[in-house]
Each structure stands twice: as structure tokens, then as C-alpha cells.
Amino acid sequence: QIQLQQSGPGLVKPSQTLSVTxxxxxDSVFSNSAAWTWIRQSPSRGLEWLGRxxxxxxxxxxxxxxxxxxxxxxxxxxxxxxxxxxxxxxPEDTAVYYCAREFVSVYGFWGQGTLxxxxx
Amino acid sequence: DIQMTQSPSSLSASVGDRVxxxxxxxxxxxxYLSWYQQKPGQAPxxxxxxxxxxxxxxxxxxxxxxxxxxxTLTISSLQPEDFATYFCQQSYSLPRTFxxxxxxxxx
Numbered sequence: 508q509i510q511l512q513q514s515g516p517g518l519v520k521p522s523q524t525l526s527v528t529x530x531x532x533x534d535s536v537f538s539n540s541a542a543w544t545w546i547r548q549s550p551s552r553g554l555e556w557l558g559r560x561x562x563x564x565x566x567x568x569x570x571x572x573x574x575x576x577x578x579x580x581x582x583x584x585x586x587x588x589x590x591x592x593x594x595x596x597x598p599e600d601t602a603v604y605y606c607a608r609e610f611v612s613v614y615g616f617w618g619q620g621t622l623x624x625x626x627x
Numbered sequence: 628d629i630q631m632t633q634s635p636s637s638l639s640a641s642v643g644d645r646v647x648x649x650x651x652x653x654x655x656x657x658x659y660l661s662w663y664q665q666k667p668g669q670a671p672x673x674x675x676x677x678x679x680x681x682x683x684x685x686x687x688x689x690x691x692x693x694x695x696x697x698x699t700l701t702i703s704s705l706q707p708e709d710f711a712t713y714f715c716q717q718s719y720s721l722p723r724t725f726x727x728x729x730x731x732x733x734x
Contacts, residue, residue, distance in 0.1 A: 544723075553725060553726075553727050553728065554671070554714060554716075554725035554728075555725075556721075556723040556724065556725075569721055569722075572722070605670055605671075607670075609718075611676075612661075612676075612718035613673055613718060614663075614673060614716075617670035617671060618670065620669075620670055
């Protein structure tokens with residue numbers, strides 16, 4: 508059974524970098540049919556797709572335009588996990604962050620969610 | 628970006644009721660439409676994909692239909708465990724986008 512386990516701090520100061528990690532079990536970050544995705548949810552923005560990383564003989568990334576200048580999604584091949592880094596955060600980045608596995612264009616497996624609050 | 632608009636935003640229904648939720652895309656997305664159920668404090672759960680294919684393990688009282696721009700999620704006989712928020716999501720193009728959600732509450 509595929510499971511995604513998230514970890515990361517729940518509080519980040521404005522202007523700093525938000526980092527959340529998603530550990531994969533039951534699948535490989537090298538999967539040639541899955542894409543490893545970050546989605547966030549807030550009352551003001553709803554569910555917002557942030558970006559993904561995937562391996563198809565080499566690594567690819569896609570990012571949402573709204574965060575493209577601030578986001579990095581990295582695979583960690585030694586630990587079979589992937590991570591989200593969002594820099595220069597503001598209170599508008601306060602949200603529950605989810606990792607998810609995209610397979611045949613749907614999200615069948617999600618992490619448990621990480622509430623990240625941006626506050627001084 | 629493709630905008631996904633759900634209606635209604637919320638509804639009140641009783642156990643046993645037939646419930647219908649609609650989702651409209653701002654442009655044609657063929658059948659690249661999924662439905663998710665979310666309960667408080669939980670991640671969304673996939674119910675239906677490619678507009679009408681039931682995810683394994685999802686009760687048959689859930690069904691989906693539509694193609695192009697207009698889609699429907701139907702719960703044929705609402706059960707107590709179905710009170711939740713439902714989201715549609717398009718996977719026709721990037722960025723993936725979601726509807727704003729429909730909250731199904733107990734009447």
C-alpha cells in the first residue's frame with residue numbers, strides 16, 4: 508500500500524523559507540508513471556496546486572505561475588522522498604500543505620497534511 | 628488557467644436523499660475530471676476519475692457524469708458518512724485546478 512508521510516515545521520517567520528518533506532513508502536520517487544506533487548489549502552485560496560517533480564529518464568519539474576519565482580520541489584533519491592521549499596513567505600502562504608501522488612492524472616494518495624503558519 | 632466552478636457552495640440534505648453537485652469548467656476538458664471528498668482534518672479522498680470511473684473501494688451510490696465543460700456528481704442515497712465537502716478537479720492541463728467545494732450538511 509502506498510503511503511505518504513509528511514514532516515516539517517508548523518511555524519515559519521515572514522521572509523523565511525517554508526520547507527516540508529514527504530516520505531514515500533510503497534512506491535519509488537523514480538517511478539516512471541507517477542508525479543510527486545504539492546498542493547496547499549487555505550480558506551481564502553481553496554485547494555491550490557503548487558507544483559510537481561517526476562522522473563522520465565531524467566528529472567522534470569512543473570510549477571504554478573503564482574509561486575514560480577519562490578518554489579523548489581526536490582526529489583531525495585537516497586531517502587525516497589521529496590520536498591517543498593517556498594522562500595520569502597508572507598502570511599498569505601499560511602495554509603495546510605499536502606503532498607500527493609499523481610498517477611494517470613489523478614491524486615489517489617495524499618499525505619496527512621501539514622499546517623504551516625507564517626507569523627513572527 | 629482553467630477555472631472550475633461548483634454549485635451549489637453548500638446544501639442541506641437528509642439521510643436517504645439523492646444529492647447532485649455540478650461542476651463547470653471554463654473551457655473544454657474532455658473527461659479529465661475527478662471528484663474528491665474531504666472531511667474535517669483529513670486530506671481529500673479520490674472518489675471518481677475520468678468523469679465517471681469509480682475509484683476502487685468507493686460505494687456505488689456515488690456516480691459521475693459529463694464531458695466537455697459540464698459535470699455532475701450524484702449520491703443516490705445519502706448516508707451519514709457522506710456529510711463532507713466535495714471538490715472537482717481538472718487534469719486536462721497545468722496548472723491542475725480545483726473547484727471551490729460543495730459542503731453537504733445535515734438537514
